[in-house]
Amino acid sequence: MSMDRRKFLKIAGISSILGFGASVASATHTIWQKGLYPPQVDKNKEALTAKRWAMVVDMSKFKTEEDVKKVVSACHQTHNVPDFRNPDGSVNKKDEIKWIWQATYERTFLGQDNKYMSEHMKKMPFFVLCNHCDNPPCVRVCPTKATFKLADGINMQDMHRCIGCRFCMVACPYGARSFNWRDPRGKNPNGEPFIKNENKGYPLRTKGVVEKCTFCSERLSEGKVPACVEAAPKGGLLFGDMEDPNSEVRSIVTNKYTIRRKPDLGTGPSIYYLIGGGDHA
């Protein structure tokens, strides 16, 4: 069989296009199936796992200001949350980043106060943090899937994918999200770094990304409970699997009176506040 030059080039051209197409197809096929970054490592066998992580907050267990401070600083130390302060030592509200903090009863549970309630009750502090909602508006609005839901109910934040549009901060009805308005690795005018005693085990962030509580998913994968839970007085912050009928958090939520923030919005928050305290734990 003889083949002229023209025909040869035609066949060679077509087959190389097909070959190239096939290699592109096979390369993209894995991406389609496993995503751009398929898991590279096996799961830790000691990791704490759950069907639905949830937290019960019992403020009656926090007796002193010190108890509260320990929780906040444990979280913020573990996650290298920068501490922005004004020269007079007060918190710089403009740059502030926080993962867990305290708000008064009347602010935490809007509309649940009344004019006959004692000032003491109205001003009673409650821990607030990301609610890791069942139906999270932040995940819904994110244009890059930088915030996403894990199978165990945790709402994660990928600070390396986030483009900093802050739509998630707009969408969150709990004010749980913070933005890096400036470089968190910087220093204040007195030369003190915003992040003191950096934890090398957790990534630092860059300016221009959103961050928030992740229920310490990095600690769970090492078999440790969240840093705030560890630092809290016994029974103050309870963490467990709400889908497990034998878990402590489930038993409290089933048998005692707990409330959640803004349940009417349909977000399904997974932070439960135990009212009246109790002799659990």
Add this chain to the structure above:
Amino acid sequence: MLEKALEGSKKYWAWVFFLSALSAIGVYYYLQQFFYGLGITGLHRDVSWGLYIGQFTFLVGVAASAVMLVIPYYLHDFKKFGKIVILGEFLAISAVTMCILFIFVDMGQPMRITNVLLFPTPGSVMFWDSVVLMGYLVINALVGWVTLGADRKGMPPPQWIKPFIYLSIPWAISIHTVTAFLYSGIPGRHFWLTAVMAARFLASAFAAGPALLIILALIVRKLTKFDPGKEPIQALGKIVSYAMFANVFLLGLEFFTAFYSGIPGHQHPFVYLYAGLDGHAELVPLMWTSSILALISLTMLWVPAVRRNEGTLALACSMLFISLWIDKGFGLVIGGFVPNTFDEVNPYWPTMPEALITLGVWAIGFLILTFLYKIAVSVRERNVGIEIDH
């Protein structure tokens, strides 16, 4: 046709230089923001969107308003708009470009902006907003360029462009509807959680956009030999009047729902904006300025004699434009954030760099508009007296 933008009088170049200087100032401050972070603005964790996103929202409306010329001209064969429709399309191009720039300067990590396309998220309204805005830019650039190119040759535009023209109509509605959905689908932001948000957006857009177009058409007539004509300007004046009436009516509905229902969460943003809340009244003078300008301009537009006089029409349109710019370009965004999700008032006010970056983006937009209008006017000046049927 581009060469037309490169020839002009001394006045033309002075104007171009002035806008370029403002743009350069904006770029300079943007670079500061780029290296320091968005902390250079007045934003904070409670008010996470501000002037930039407000301008974006307002300008999407200006862009969409081109449809107020396209519908009468292409769907109802209202020939009088023949000369002016290109001004609307070119205004849309400039406005959408500003929208895209405002989104860009608002990004915390602008270098990652392609993540929106690398990880497309159909559940996110912002993903759709970027898709429809890009599409609208392309459609208007294509339609504007092809129809003007045909005009230059003294020919009717080619048939194949018609489907794109018709497509631009629902597309214009879609860009502003999707932009409204950024706000109106958010749980826990009472000020925005309203089904009439998209309708109000469209009404205010169809008032502010054509109002600007009237002013621009009058400027074009004054400065060049191209006369957009008396009748199209009068027709636009009527469109502005009806749209503004619809907008004020829809705003009134918001007040009724908030205050008759008596729900505190619904009332607080209105109280903050118009009367002040918890000792904070930063936006009160601005919001009342907007309301008063709205009422004066609406009254003026509704009196036929005032509307028919082009001088008073221009005045009314300017007041209306400023009123809506305050209401939609600022108040609307801030009202969603103050009070915050804890019902606390943490006010926001733009910083100087933020304002100058904003001004810079406007300058870039007007520079584009100047070039495009220069081209359109040059083509039209050559064809004075020739009526081309599209």
